[in-house]
Amino acid sequence: MWRAARSAASTLRRTRRFSTAIPAPSIVHKRGADILHDPWFNKDTGFPMTERDRLGLRGLLPPRVISFEQQYERFMESFHSLEKNTEGQPDSVVSLAKWRILNRLHDRNETLYYRVLIDNIKDFAPIIYTPTVGLVCQNYSGLFRRPRGMYFSAKDKGEMMSMIFNWPSTQVDMIVLTDGSRILGLGDLGVQGIGIPIGKLDMYVAAAGINPQRVLPVMLDVGTNNQKLLEDPLYLGLRQPRLEGEEYLSIVDEFVEAVHARWPKAVVQFEDFQAKWAFETLDRYRKKFCMFNDDIQGTAGVALAGLLGTVRAQGRPLTDFANQKIVVVGAGSAGLGVLKMALQAVSRMAGPSADPHFFLLDKNGLITKHRKDIDPAALPFAKAHHEIEGLGLQEGAGLLEVVKKVKPHVLLGLSGVGGIFHEEVLRAMRESDSVRPAIFAMSNPTNNAECCPVDAFKLAGENIVFASGSPFENVDLGNGTIGHVNQANNMYLFPGIGLGALLSGARNISDTMLEAAAECLASYMSDEEIKRGILYPSINDIRDITAEVGAAVLRAAVAEDLAEGHGDVGARELQHMSKEESIEYVRSNMWYPVYGPLVHD
Numbered sequence: 001m002w003r004a005a006r007s008a009a010s011t012l013r014r015t016r017r018f019s020t021a022i023p024a025p026s027i028v029h030k031r032g033a034d035i036l037h038d039p040w041f042n043k044d045t046g047f048p049m050t051e052r053d054r055l056g057l058r059g060l061l062p063p064r065v066i067s068f069e070q071q072y073e074r075f076m077e078s079f080h081s082l083e084k085n086t087e088g089q090p091d092s093v094v095s096l097a098k099w100r101i102l103n104r105l106h107d108r109n110e111t112l113y114y115r116v117l118i119d120n121i122k123d124f125a126p127i128i129y130t131p132t133v134g135l136v137c138q139n140y141s142g143l144f145r146r147p148r149g150m151y152f153s154a155k156d157k158g159e160m161m162s163m164i165f166n167w168p169s170t171q172v173d174m175i176v177l178t179d180g181s182r183i184l185g186l187g188d189l190g191v192q193g194i195g196i197p198i199g200k201l202d203m204y205v206a207a208a209g210i211n212p213q214r215v216l217p218v219m220l221d222v223g224t225n226n227q228k229l230l231e232d233p234l235y236l237g238l239r240q241p242r243l244e245g246e247e248y249l250s251i252v253d254e255f256v257e258a259v260h261a262r263w264p265k266a267v268v269q270f271e272d273f274q275a276k277w278a279f280e281t282l283d284r285y286r287k288k289f290c291m292f293n294d295d296i297q298g299t300a301g302v303a304l305a306g307l308l309g310t311v312r313a314q315g316r317p318l319t320d321f322a323n324q325k326i327v328v329v330g331a332g333s334a335g336l337g338v339l340k341m342a343l344q345a346v347s348r349m350a351g352p353s354a355d356p357h358f359f360l361l362d363k364n365g366l367i368t369k370h371r372k373d374i375d376p377a378a379l380p381f382a383k384a385h386h387e388i389e390g391l392g393l394q395e396g397a398g399l400l401e402v403v404k405k406v407k408p409h410v411l412l413g414l415s416g417v418g419g420i421f422h423e424e425v426l427r428a429m430r431e432s433d434s435v436r437p438a439i440f441a442m443s444n445p446t447n448n449a450e451c452c453p454v455d456a457f458k459l460a461g462e463n464i465v466f467a468s469g470s471p472f473e474n475v476d477l478g479n480g481t482i483g484h485v486n487q488a489n490n491m492y493l494f495p496g497i498g499l500g501a502l503l504s505g506a507r508n509i510s511d512t513m514l515e516a517a518a519e520c521l522a523s524y525m526s527d528e529e530i531k532r533g534i535l536y537p538s539i540n541d542i543r544d545i546t547a548e549v550g551a552a553v554l555r556a557a558v559a560e561d562l563a564e565g566h567g568d569v570g571a572r573e574l575q576h577m578s579k580e581e582s583i584e585y586v587r588s589n590m591w592y593p594v595y596g597p598l599v600h601d
């Protein structure tokens, strides 16, 4: 016992000593204006006199040195006055103005930017991430001032191996990659979709403490099928229809090879690819290197954690999940990802012969085995005739009919169609067989949500559990009661999945690692919170939940023998970490924004 404790303590000391967190730079090779124009080193008016003297900054700045705290206050004051000055203006104008002020800070002073982001994550996530990031993508060509990330286009075929060395950082840990073909629920936005990898990586820095010098947002521009963009003279992407088939895959292959030639251990997150390429690329690469598809796998884990929470909210044991009737609207990358993971969970609980009560609809209604040209990925969830004849349902049945006849415990939308849970559908949820029906309107951004929470609580009943993909305010139900709005967004998992994979040095990201992430999120909430309909932690706690998820993913990688270690911490040391030590190891590797000294004493 004593020996075990002592060995655990010494492992912890070793992990602390071998912490691979990169401290703020202690030396800089640049001088003068080059430092001021480098957002990583820039401290604006915060450079102390010694640094001004020794780095050739004297005379390039006003004489007074302003502290980090004062700079912070000054930025927040400007932000609040912008809020005041834009009061009453249309939401899109206000949101873009807020995005611009944050983006300017991002371009100028990364340390201050990430500190204000981390400290004000609840207010700023909706600007740099969903939903405003969607608006930014829609307007990207007009908003463009400075590039961020890398752009590989179909015209770069044969050049990518050398292009990758144009990226200035020597080390890259996290890459978020899109081809812009399905940006949130906004469709094909071509090169303008780069806003999504940028926003996701901002969340990586804020939530997972990934060092911002080691992230790389990437756009693979293979053309666009968005006619409006093709005709827009200001459009910044390739003006050609999207590549298809082998031509398309050869571009992705070339990029992936180039990345791994330079940074073999970088984790790659595929994001917002249209369903066919989302599934195909996941299949193609997931056993070959450390990658995952956030829309399929990250979303699935967040949804599963929420669904398990709804079982607890009904006062039922978790194993009752196998009996829940779940209607999923949307059979794309996200909807199918959720059902696949839910099926695995049911099989774990009730054995492989379990018969889950899932109903899947797409734009042509209820999917049954009679569907012509059925997507093979949807087949395991397609209903057989005998399963639905008793309910009076058939192939292609509409949403309202399905809800009325099935009386589901959960209605979950990942269709990208705003308002599809209309009044009658929501009213029909009153007849649900659950004492606490759940409505998940997970599509993004805000206007694409299947319904808004005010309507859901009003029409489906005040006892529901509600979640949406984009943020909404809680609903005041009167008499001091609050209808809690959960944000069922993959942001609760992807930072921890990426961080855990990175710090374990996982060869690839297995289903077990993803299940560990989902289970960790599911068990994070207390019974008392769950009873109040609160399924996910506050976004203010996102660093904490990400550390836990990251450690759970790391431990799963170790248990499966996929962990090769990271930096100075080898596979053997990872194997000897207790749960607490793994959490401490993950935490101690999170980057935190402070001004580091730029010259030696």
Ligand SMILES: NC(=O)c1ccc[n+]([C@@H]2O[C@H](COP(=O)([O-])OP(=O)(O)OC[C@H]3O[C@@H](n4cnc5c(N)ncnc54)[C@H](O)[C@@H]3O)[C@@H](O)[C@H]2O)c1
Pocket: 182, 183, 184, 185, 186, 274, 275, 294, 295, 299, 302, 329, 330, 331, 332, 333, 334, 335, 361, 362, 363, 364, 365, 413, 414, 415, 416, 417, 420, 442, 443, 444, 445, 448, 468, 469, 470, 488, 489, 490, 491
């Ligand atoms: N909350 C989250 O974390 C999260 C994660 C991933 C995706 N999403 C959102 O989910 C939505 C879908 O994403 P995806 O990647 O699955 O897209 P997708 O294009 O792959 O799939 C969309 C699916 O919706 C179906 N659909 C379209 N119109 C419909 C209708 N009227 N009725 C029923 N089904 C209909 C389509 O047939 C298709 O099966 C997007 O809005 C996206 O923003 C949210």
Ligand SMILES: O=C(O)C[C@H](O)C(=O)O
Pocket: 130, 183, 184, 185, 272, 294, 295, 443, 444, 469, 489, 490, 491
């Ligand atoms: O980006 C988000 O907010 C979640 C998700 O990845 C989506 O595609 O909608």
Ligand SMILES: [Mg+2]
Pocket: 184, 271, 272, 294, 295
């Ligand atoms: Mg996405």
